[in-house]
Amino acid sequence: MTEDNVHISPFYAISISYEKAHTEIRGKYTFFSHNIEDFAREIRENNLGFCFIISTCNRTEIYAQTPNLDAIINLFCEYVNGDKDEFMKYIDIYENTSAINHLFRVSAGLESQILGDFEIVGQLKIWFKKFKKHKLTNAYLEKLLNTSLSISKNIKHKTALSNGAASVSYAAVNYILQNIDKSQHYNIVLLGIGKIGQNTCENLVKHTENTNITLINRTPEKAEKLAQKFWVQHKEFSELKTTLAHTDILIVATSSDKPIINAESIDKDKTMIIIDLSVPSNVSPELKNYSNITLLNVDDLSKMIDETLEMRTLEIPKAEAIIDKYTEELSEWEETRKLAPAIVAFKEDLLRLNHHNFNDLRKNNPTLNGKETLLSEKLVQKITNRFADYIISNPDKKAVAIDIMKEIPLALWQAEKVAENLSTLGHQSQIVPIISEGDKNLKVPIYELGITGVFTKDLDIALLNEKIDLAVHSLKDIPTRLPENIFISAVLERDFPEDVLVRNPKAKNKNYNDMHIGTGSLRRQCFWKNAYPNATFGNIRGNVQTRLQKLESENFDGVIFSLAGIKRMEMNIDYEYLSFITPAPAQGVVACCSLQNNKEINSILAQINHSETAQATKVERDFLQTLEGGCSAPI
Template structure:
């Protein structure tokens, strides 16, 4: 059950994820930050409320209130490279209570391609902040996201769901360790220093014992920050082609809309292992057809952490219990929101009566000052609080109580 802030709309979660779509298809529905302002403006124009999008390498999901899911899907497709027909083939649509529960499971890491991967919660916070800045959120969404963050924190500290090294960034290093002999002697180039790139760099330093890792990023300053923490070499973006000639292992985490590594950039006879951590894929997939190149993407990496995932599965019941507890608290808060309109109308009626009576009293007694007015305002607030408390403590009689107050104070007439 869900109490809806908008009586004519439902809360939907429209998503394309690894569960139904491969990396290439997910890439078509990747949403980029620069599209947020126009997207928010258009969404508001067609009546979508309290909404945001989260888009990662494993999932792109659109949460919000709408009259129907098709409206949300059409708008999303307009701002992606995927078509409506393609989306219908792989889309997951969840409504109201199911949509809320889904978001909580995503935030908990239960829906991650690598079970317990908590990188998703930081992405949810980042994406929500982008949309909030453009004015797309309200009290409902604020509370929903805060609850999701609370769930993530509690599961991370109170369960073993995130124990062990299992994430996309670690999986990349695990793959290298398992397939590359003498990895400490290899020339490793990490291209792209976003969040996943930084995590991958940390894991490379920690596990490979390699002291000649090279970083390249479009913004050299961002890459230079890694040298403050680790002994790595930074090269300019203009040197990428030259660096590729001597690279043994290439890790790409550029997160661009189109390939950043193409066939002509790598000599045909060059032997190389390439790991593409980007969605959409940023390495031209035809490179994988070369006999001397080993190319793997995020979907391939996710299959390499089965041992760690096995131990994490034992923590699922505890994580689900935390979700249910927080979900119950969220539902209780939603129920209180049901009474907000009538409580607000009640308060406004009292304020009107207070202002009217104060004005009449001042005509009869000009000596009345701000002290009396302050007392009257405090009385209005106290009466409003008592009304609200009564409704919450006597929900079974709330309907009758509201009807009586509406009749006594003519609240419906005021709203009209």
């Protein structure tokens, strides 16, 4: 099953834990890592999707994105040699949102036997890595895991859910930390290294900086082995009394049926803390009668643990709020994934159109480089990324967005350029495509549309309605008289202001005076007619790619372009400079318009304004306004 197909499969969490199953039952359904390879192979062969399993002493969890949950459960029971009917009695099954919430709660320590115990997080990472090695995870499961790890980290840092001592071994160490001068190095003796003793030793090493730790055990080999693991000292049991003469803190974790530490074992005049972790007590209660000795037992530590758990319980709402926040973000990410096919299809269409146009042109133009395309791959990716950002934010406008993207990639390039300039200064922006009347009506010459600001009016309305903060235009398309409260707040440095001609290969030797030229600009026609009176003209509109297609399909000898458009689209085509055509005022300049009363936006835009270009284009536009020039009366 491919990852794209499996994305539509439900996500499940199957849990067997201490809450329903006692130790013996949990042991029967423990999954061992040596089974992962064969288990993974059968999952793949049977097209059962993706999953990972985690097994600890307190729980076994199966997290699966699968079209067939029953088959996953059957396979699991087969590998643990368990009975499915029995297994079903003890498990909880969660689906989709509930399954995600369960995973997040497990990683947060909210489902741990000891509330707030984050030890499960390390296990999650270890087990996931094992299943990933055998290609049984996918991007979706990895996203869930990484989110759960972020949740765990966030809760640990922003709540007190894991604060305090919640086990007797840690409670003992925590008491020491809170009741001694940390700057002093005390001699600590740990007597007995069973399970509790081992945990206590690990906590001592992990949470204290004390290097004067000595292990003593009736079986010296065990003490020696543990001492080597944690880089601490060890001594023979026969040395206990002489060692205690120099001990400041004694922790007893033995399992004797009667006290082994009494008044005869220690120097009664020495100040000492004694912590008895044994049940029954292995330290004689008579030692409480000595004022220089502080004696704590399991009951004393349990009171501390109860206080900790009570405090942790109060932190649950905070932890759940963090989970809710991440769950909402995950939901947004999932919606984005649903749009992925549309985004990929758009990019493929754009690339296909790009290569198709190029191949059509290349048939009759051998000068074109076969390794180049009309749009660079880099630019296609930029367009696609911006398209994706927009439809993710506005999924209800997806169809309109696609139409816009196909028609005005140059406008998008201009917006991207402004966004890059703002980003360099630390200002983030979102590009909102708005299709103008000039881009909607591609059949009528601009000068016949009968309105001023044909390329800017729709963006002006969006500005005045405060749907956008700034509008990006080619400065030559902006009328010299702007609506009230709208002004040109910044211009980028001018580049490539010239007009150029791209010839039809069939007319490569034709004289300018005999050519049939494609252009929707009355200004360009006037300049050409003045220099070559016998030339004829036909209307041609659309983006650069569309006009190149029409160059041949509508039998033009040549089409006039702005050089800036060709350069900005990174196109590899031959062109000729037209020195007899004076560029339009402000041609080759990208401009930003904003509301005059939006001081915050205007102060930001002032930072990207190119002053030299701004001064020059002001003179050009003032000249144009004085003579009342425009599309229908070109200057």
